[in-house]
Amino acid sequence: MEERKKFTFSRRGFIRTSALAGGGILLGVNFLNACKESAQPPVNIANLNFKEFNAFIKIAENGYVTIFSPNPEIGQGVKTSMPMLIAEELDVPWEHVTVEQAGLDTENFTRQVAGGSQSIRHGWEPLRQTGAIAKQMLIQAAAARWEVEPYTCTASNGVITNQAGKQLGYGDVVNDAALLPVPENAVLKDPKDFKIIGKDAINVDVHKIVTGQPLYGLDYTAPGMKYASVLRPPAFGQTLKSFDASEAKKVGGVIDVLKFGDKVAVIANNTWAAMKGKHKLTAQWNDTTLESTEDHDAKLNAILNGSKFEVRREDGNVNSAFSEADSVIERTYESPFLPHNCMEPMNFYANVTAERIHLVGPIQTPAGTAKRIAHVLERDEKEIDLEMTRMGGGFGRRLYGDFAEEAALISNGAKLPIKVVFSREDDMAAGTYRPAIKYRIKAALKDGKVTAYHLKEAAINSNMYGLIPHFFPAGAIKNYKVETGNYQSNITTGAWRAPYTNFLAFAEQSFFDEIAKELAIDPVKLRMDLLDNVNDGEDERIEYSAARMKETIKLAAEKGNWGKAAENVYQGFAAYYSHNTHVAEVVDITLQNGFPKVEKVTVAVDCGIVVNPTGAINQVEGGVIDGIGHAMYGNFAFDNGKPKATNFDAYRLIRMNETPKVETYFVENNLSPTGLGEPGLPPAGGALANAITAATGKRMLTQPFIEHFNTDTREVRG
Structure with missing residues (x-):
């Protein structure tokens, strides 16, 4: 049995306050190790403003628990999975937990971000420590009431039990626990004892989503709020010369027109009037x-x-090998812009x-x-209060707060509460x-054997992020x-979902199949042979694990029946590491009138312990279909x-009848x-490209693949 770990937890990282107005205990925690050392709890709990905490647990006298989540919810499920970590170690029934979104705290937080697929990875131990310490305090309170040693008591499902069989609920002792000192450390559960982690949990917002309750930014309203639609330069590289707002001001509901920078805002009582007024503007551009x-x-x-290149990594001598x-x-x-x-x-x-x-x-x-605004x-950042709504998608676009800056600038100029709303055309253009x-x-x-590998990248504005040079086949x-x-x-x-790797994986995984063909070996074997050359830990720059990648490849090949496809079914394979996760995929396609139809994608994933299987599967399968x-x-x-395209009539997305069946398997480990x-997205394009080559003999060198086919006759182009 693996020995349980004991973690030291800073008193400053765990804020405990007592005497809640309604009874109970409020536990503020160092969420993601983000709490600054200077952070202090409020003095008067009766007048507590919850925004003063990074994150916290509230335990009511009836034993029910509220967990406040500070990270933005973009659809990746962190509002469900991160509180699951706390609830697991707190040892309360998940059905007794309510999750609420916290606001921005720029003084006490150092990482309040949705991006990079890093939330669970960074929060794994700190959040569990939070729940474990809270449970320990409750046990100590119960033990004091019984006049026994805390180690003789256990807690499970929100109930504390002593050796004599007596029981107290968390709510029974929560006010006593509020008077106790915060423990220095806590013992975390062995994974075999998990009751919540690893079990399916429904999205905490699902009822509000399906019943149409306000959750998203578009739902938000406030007293006196006006709407703004913005005329922006119609082309990148243009600046505003002049504009005429006379016709726009005649539109019913329009109350003002405001210039800011090279943009013009039409302010109105509703979105329809604002957007209609914007279309009545005339402007000249430089x-x-x-x-x-x-x-x-x-x-x-x-x-x-x-x-003129920047060398990101260089091992050996490629010129000599060539x-x-x-x-x-x-x-x-x-690849094109997207x-x-x-x-x-x-x-x-x-x-x-x-x-x-x-x-x-x-x-x-x-x-x-908030800082940019x-x-x-x-203005001083301390003057800003920022509340986060649930996001109806982001994929990297909402990393950039240009639309928030617009709202702030318009409100500042108009002296009104303003909500900026993009039309679909605004959003795409x-x-x-x-x-x-x-x-x-x-x-x-x-x-x-492969003796040399030379990769050159040419990209638009690529120095903003840079290529990742230490992923496979580095080493x-x-x-x-x-x-x-x-x-x-x-x-x-x-950034666009899985930055850089979203296309790099297609290029490299397609190229490996080209190598395999030249060497007359199976594409999966080629990858396994290359991974055999890597000793994990030998080169500290290498970010992937060869051993974990090999296990992932084996699982995908086995579950995807690699090399054993039915007649007229063609297969493609790809394996890739990104965002600290190893993924391998087998794509099965058929040809219908010469056009590829993706029938099934088999996915193997090594992401360590799976916190919420339902949410995990949704993320993987969504990424595969997106890819x-x-x-x-x-x-x-x-x-x-x-x-050239500003709406979905001219921009092609995958359609419902084109989405394949996706089967997801997780490598089991602790x-x-x-x-x-x-991580599910990058390998998808490469596996599909390799399947198309297996079916047609034609190599896909450019995306989108549809342009390699005559969509009228459904025949592959040369």
């Missing part, structure tokens, strides 16, 4: 640099063919007064957004897009080099700085959990 997709294509080709090779393979893979297309368009509420700045809305980076308004990227990969083969090939180059564009780019859909259909182009919101 042109600076208006770029088209063809311009970007030429720029990226020039980078790949040039010599000169000695029996054969050399080289391919160039291309918008985020969240179901809920961008929106935000702001009420800027001389005393306070009240902000409410869906944002992945509340602290950073304080800067643009030349004024986005922060996945950058267009090209990868050129070259491999040297000698004596049946698996002796001579290995990664270089990057970029072109700075006026078009705004940024399949965008690789197959997603395309976004620009003409003189303007997007390792700490890792990310799930993004």
Whole structure:
């Protein structure tokens, strides 16, 4: 049996206050180890403003528990899974737990972010410590009442029991516990004793979602609130010269028109009037640099063919290996820009007064957004109150608070509480897009082995994030080099679900199949052979685990019946590590009139301990379908700085009848959990591309794959 760990927990990291107005105990905790050492609990609990806590537990006298969650909920399930960690160690029935969203606390929090699939990974031990210490305090209170030693008592399902069989509920002793000192440490459960972690839990907001109760930014209203629709430059690279608002002001419900920067806001009593008024505006624009997709294509080709690169990693001597090779393979893979297309368009509420700045809305980076707004308004951050709503999708778009800044600037200028609402056209035309990227990969083969691997990246604005050079096959090939180059564009780019790896995985996993074909070996065997070259821990730069990746590959191949597909079913394979998680996928397709139909995707995932299986499966399968859909259909182009598509009539998404069956399997272990919101997406495009090649003999070098087919005759193009 694995020995239970004992963790030291700082008293400053666990805020206990007593004498709640309604009885009970409020336990404020260092959520994600984010509580600053100077954080102090409120003195007067009767007048407590919950925003003064990073996160906290409230235990009522009836034994029911409220857990306040400070992290933004973007649909990844943290509002359910993170409180599960606390409830597990607190040892209360999950059905007795209520979860509420906390607001932003810029003084006491250092990480209040939804992004990178890191929330559970960072919160795994701190949150469990929180629940364990709370339980220990309750046990101590019960033991004192019984006049016995605490170690002779146990707690389970919100009830404390002593050796004589006497019992007390948490609610019975909660006020006594409030008077006790906070323990220095707590014993965490052995995973075999988990009652909540690892069990299916329904999303805590599901009832509100299905019954249409207000949760999202678009639902938010406030007394006196007005709506704003914003006219922005129609092309990237344009600035405002002049505008005429006379016709807009004639629209019923429009109350004002306000210029701010190179934008014009129409303020109205409702969204319809605001949007109608915006369409009545006339404006003249100055042109600076208006770029088209063809311009970007030429720029990226020039980078790949040039010599201006930044070396991200270099092992051995690739040039020497290429000169000695029996054969050399080289391919160039291309991807387009992509918008985020969240179901809920961008929106935000702001009420800027001389005393306070009240902000409410869906944002992945509340602290950073508040800081930027304080800067643009030349105000103190301490004057800002920011409340987070549930988000109707984000995928990285809501990392960027431009829409919140707009609301604040308009409210400040109009002296009114303002809610900015994007139309779908606004959302697609004024986005922060996945950058267009090209990868050129070259491999040297000698004596049946891969002896060199050289990857070059050319991307739009790629220096914003940089390539990840220490993922597979880093460490698996002796001579290995990664270089990057970029072109700075006026078009705004940024994080898009699984940044960089969303396309890099397709390029590399497709290329591995090219190598396997050249060496006449099975694609899965090639990957396993390369992983055999890696000794985990030998190179501290390597971020993946070869052993865990091999186990994941074996599970996917077994469950996906790799190499044993039925007649007329073609398979493709891919395996990738991202966001600290190993994923392998087998895609099964058929050809219908020469056009690929994805029938099934089998997914194996090593994400450590699975906290909420239902939520985990939803995240993995959603990522797979997203990856399949965008690789197959997603395309976004620009003409003189303007997007060619501004709504779903012109932008192709995967449709219901095109979504495959997805079967998800988890590698079972007791390792700490890792990310799930993004890792399922990157391998999907590569596995699909490899399946299409198996079916048609044609190699997919560019996305979207649909452009390789004649959609009228459903025949593959050469």
